[in-house]
Amino acid sequence: xDALASLLYEVRSEGAxxxxxxxxxxxxxxxxxRTPLSLVTMLRxxxxxxxxxxxxxxxxxxxxxxxxxxxxxxxxxDTADGDLRTPPLYVVGPDHCTSADGAEVSEDVVLGLRTCGxxxxxxxxxxxxxxxVGGHVSERLLSALPRVLVVRSGGTPGPILELTAxxxxxxxxxxxxxxxxxxxxxxxxxxxxxxAGPEADPPGWYRALGDPVAGRALRLIHDRPAHPxxxxxxxxxxxxxxxxxxRRFGDLVGQPPMAYLTGWRLALAADLLARTDATVESIxxxxxxxxxxxxxxxxxxxxxxxxxxxxATAAARPAA
Numbered sequence: 001x002d003a004l005a006s007l008l009y010e011v012r013s014e015g016a017x018x019x020x021x022x023x024x025x026x027x028x029x030x031x032x033x034r035t036p037l038s039l040v041t042m043l044r045x046x047x048x049x050x051x052x053x054x055x056x057x058x059x060x061x062x063x064x065x066x067x068x069x070x071x072x073x074x075x076x077x078d079t080a081d082g083d084l085r086t087p088p089l090y091v092v093g094p095d096h097c098t099s100a101d102g103a104e105v106s107e108d109v110v111l112g113l114r115t116c117g118x119x120x121x122x123x124x125x126x127x128x129x130x131x132x133v134g135g136h137v138s139e140r141l142l143s144a145l146p147r148v149l150v151v152r153s154g155g156t157p158g159p160i161l162e163l164t165a166x167x168x169x170x171x172x173x174x175x176x177x178x179x180x181x182x183x184x185x186x187x188x189x190x191x192x193x194x195x196a197g198p199e200a201d202p203p204g205w206y207r208a209l210g211d212p213v214a215g216r217a218l219r220l221i222h223d224r225p226a227h228p229x230x231x232x233x234x235x236x237x238x239x240x241x242x243x244x245x246x247r248r249f250g251d252l253v254g255q256p257p258m259a260y261l262t263g264w265r266l267a268l269a270a271d272l273l274a275r276t277d278a279t280v281e282s283i284x285x286x287x288x289x290x291x292x293x294x295x296x297x298x299x300x301x302x303x304x305x306x307x308x309x310x311x312a313t314a315a316a317r318p319a320a
Contacts (some may be wrong), residue, residue: 002305016176019092020168021126022117025078029126030088030100032073036142037131039186040066043165047262050075051147057081063153063161064192069145072224076126089118092128111188114168127165129183135274138269144203147255151193159185167172204254213238213245214252218260225265226288231257266302269295273307280307 023045033040040049042060049058049066052073057080060066075083090097090105097105097116102159108168111117126257164182167175174295195202208214220227234257235245249257265287272283284295299307 016132016180017092017094017096017130018114018168018183019096019126019128020112020115020165021076021092021124021128022111022115022120022122023089023124023126024119025077025124026082026086027118027122027124028075028077028086028088030073030075030091031068031084031093031130032091033093033129033130034071034073035130035132036069036071036138038068038074038185039129039131039183039190040068041127041161041186042125043125043161045126047076047078047121047124047126048080048082050077050080050150052145055147058148058150061152062157064150065153065186066148066150066160067104067145067187067190068148069142069192070147077125090116092116101148112169113171116317125165127161127168128185129164129179131183131187136270136291140263149190149194151190151197160189162202164197186264187277204252205260208249208252211252213240214249217245217249217257218253221257221261221264225261226286228288229257229261247256262298262302265289266299267300269307270303270310273311283307 013210017035021029023029023297040060042062042064045061046059046061049060049068052075053070058066059080060076077086078085079085088100089092090109091100096114097109099105105116109116111120123187124214160182164179164186167178167182172178194200195206205218216238220234220237221229231246232242234249235242238245240248246257249260253260255263269283269287269289272286273280276283278286280292280295282290284290287295289295289298296306299305299310303310305313
């Protein structure tokens with residue numbers, strides 16, 4: 001398993017909110033479901049993502065796929081200044097389409113299952129899906145992404161998008177599970193293509209995946225975090241000297257091998273503490289520490305709190 005796959009295992013769609021929007025200009029739609037990750041695409045026509053926080057608008061053409069990172073609301077509009085020129089037709093939130101003040105929208109705005117808009121035959125067809133993700137493992141991925149990233153299609157929606165567009169309008173048994181898996185596939189394919197593009201600034205761990213030395217070590221660390229890895233054993237697995245391995249890993253990943261290993265183990269431990277009832281002792285052994293005490297010392301040094309306190313805080317936190 002590579003580092004991207006490991007992180008994406010923690011970013012999986014479950015009960016995702018899908019929205020299909022059929023629009024004729026002028027139009028503006030506000031997205032305020034406050035999920036940490038949203039996927040947006042124009043199946044037909046074009047539009048602009050207005051991310052807020054003084055960030056510049058980002059244009060989307062037909063078939064382009066964008067990922068918007070962060071819980072802050074954002075707007076999609078038919079022009080770059082559409083959020084200023086045109087009041088939102090509606091707001092997409094946890095309860096699907098509502099008016100700007102949270103009230104129900106008029107019947108002519110709700111055009112069908114998961115579908116809102118102002119014109120069934122409008123020149124713009126927009127599709128969005130939102131993720132509820134959290135935890136320290138997923139944060140390692142989200143922190144590597146800009147507020148808005150876009151993968152250009154060249155004007156033609158791909159087969160995954162076409163299939164998703166068809167499924168969004170259906171209401172068959174198991175439909176939500178189908179949509180969740182399609183959204184996962186869209187996210188993975190979009191991230192992989194964006195990371196490989198010239199405009200991306202991927203994190204060190206992603207750049208290192210293609211290296212026969214550092215990439216091999218990363219896969220071992222992610223596959224077997226509980227193994228008693230040392231710089232020497234990782235170097236032996238990679239087939240190079242200890243000095244060569246340490247230098248190459250540090251240059252490509254941006255931190256020493258043991259620092260990366262510690263960060264990965266503690267991120268796993270943090271999520272296990274928040275999501276399971278396993279004892280601290282059991283979690284410590286799962287992630288490579290010999291005892292609960294050893295995990296507690298490392299956890300406090302990095303996160304500034306004890307594992308038991310982290311678990312209590314996570315339990316008291318309202319669900320996203």
